[in-house]
Amino acid sequence: MPYMLPYEEKTIVGVSNVTWRVEPDGSAVHYLKEPLPLAEGQRKILIAFNQWRLMNGLPAVRINSELTDACMKHCAYMDRNGMEHVQEPDKQGYTVEGDQAGRRSCLSEESPDISVTMFYASFYHRLPVFLPGTRSIGVGHSGRYTAIDALSDKADRPWLYPIIIPAPNTFAHPTLFARESPNPGIPEGMKAGFPITLTFEKGAKITEARAELRYRHRNGYLPTPVLVSSPEIPANKDRPDNRNTICIIPREPLRPGATYQVEVHWKENGEERREEWLFNTGRMGPNPRLR
Numbered sequence: 500m501p502y503m504l505p506y507e508e509k510t511i512v513g514v515s516n517v518t519w520r521v522e523p524d525g526s527a528v529h530y531l532k533e534p535l536p537l538a539e540g541q542r543k544i545l546i547a548f549n550q551w552r553l554m555n556g557l558p559a560v561r562i563n564s565e566l567t568d569a570c571m572k573h574c575a576y577m578d579r580n581g582m583e584h585v586q587e588p589d590k591q592g593y594t595v596e597g598d599q600a601g602r603r604s605c606l607s608e609e610s611p612d613i614s615v616t617m618f619y620a621s622f623y624h625r626l627p628v629f630l631p632g633t634r635s636i637g638v639g640h641s642g643r644y645t646a647i648d649a650l651s652d653k654a655d656r657p658w659l660y661p662i663i664i665p666a667p668n669t670f671a672h673p674t675l676f677a678r679e680s681p682n683p684g685i686p687e688g689m690k691a692g693f694p695i696t697l698t699f700e701k702g703a704k705i706t707e708a709r710a711e712l713r714y715r716h717r718n719g720y721l722p723t724p725v726l727v728s729s730p731e732i733p734a735n736k737d738r739p740d741n742r743n744t745i746c747i748i749p750r751e752p753l754r755p756g757a758t759y760q761v762e763v764h765w766k767e768n769g770e771e772r773r774e775e776w777l778f779n780t781g782r783m784g785p786n787p788r789l790r
Contacts, residue, residue: 511535511549511559514542537562544611544638548628548647551619555666557631558656566637566648570604572597574641582606582644600637604646611638614645619664620677622694622728622746623738631658661697661745663774671781674753683746684726684734692723692749695761697774699743705730708765710747715758724750729765753780 509518514537520529537545541562549559576592577583584606586598605624607614618624628636628649637648665672676691685691695712699705708729713720726748728734733741734748745765753759762775 507558511545511561514545516561535561540611540640541567541638544615547612547615548636551615552629554669554671555629555662555664557629557662560633560649561635563635563637563652566600566635566651567639568637569596569600570637570639570646570648571641572639573601573604573646574639574644576601577606577644577646578641582608600639600646600648600651603650604637604639604648607645608643609645611640611645611647614647616673617677618647620673620675620693621679622676622683622696622744622748623681623742624677624679625664625694625696626698626742626744629662629664631662632656658700660700660703661774663776664696664698665693665778667776667778670779672753672778674755674780674782676748681735681737683738683748684728685748689750690752691726692751692753693780694749695747697745697763697765699730699745699767701743703743704768705743705745706766706769707731708745708763710745710761710763712747712749713760713762714754715760720760723753723759726750755780755782 509516514535516533516535518531545562553559572594576586576597579592580590584601586593586601605618605627607617609617618628628647630649630653632653632655633649634654635652637651639646673693676685676694708727708731710725710727712723712725714723726734728741728746730741730743733739745763757780758777759780760777764773766772
């Protein structure tokens with residue numbers, strides 16, 4: 500499908516760095532394409548990561564070697580001591596760089612490319628890796644763990660809020676929620692569906708959020724029950740700001756290959772707002788563990 504994203508002089512396309520120049524009258528586009536020096540595993544993770552970003556209108560990122568080295572050190576520490584964000588100085592494998600990477604990273608017990616889809620199919624782990632201002636990421640992997648740091652290299656980038664995931668008229672999205680810790684309010688034993696998020700600009704006051712989700716059936720659009728977590732009423736009290744996001748979690752798995760209609764109402768700084776859009780699901784999965 501066609502991707503739309505902000506025009507910038509330099510961007511990542513596939514596994515290449517591309518520099519663009521457009522003639523002032525729009526008559527021609529010139530570009531220089533330079534392959535990125537990446538190992539095969541890094542190429543795979545970059546393509547997977549940018550696939551989800553571009554599908555949702557977010558600029559592509561590159562892999563940062565310095566951040567990657569730090570993530571690799573944290574993965575080595577976790578191999579010895581278990582999966583934790585914070586390293587303890589008296590434990591084997593401790594490094595300052597690894598400790599800093601661990602504090603900024605999303606962690607999982609899957610391969611890097613699977614981890615990206617897991618983070619995408621969660622709530623708290625989705626938001627740090629799908630920021631408009633992220634320029635590059637660090638990716639670490641060991642025999643047991645993956646660490647992805649998308650917070651260390653980011654800069655201000657003008658953006659139109661809210662950031663909506665899944666974006667309108669996109670497809671091939673997962674059908675299941677990837678269980679994570681902390682739990683965003685999903686009752687024990689409930690198999691939840693792929694989450695829908697609207698993330699707002701820092702400082703915006705979001706109140707009175709409500710949402711409806713419907714799937715297209717031959718008899719029309721039929722309702723799907725949802726859990727709504729918002730900055731005003733967060734599902735997890737330990738996350739009182741809800742990361743300034745309205746999160747809509749289906750109370751059942753989404754149907755594969757189906758069309759869904761989302762309708763969300765809220766007040767932003769006291770003003771009534773509304774969004775309505777469609778998206779499509781793809782294959783089943785995933786449903787792994789995250790930290």
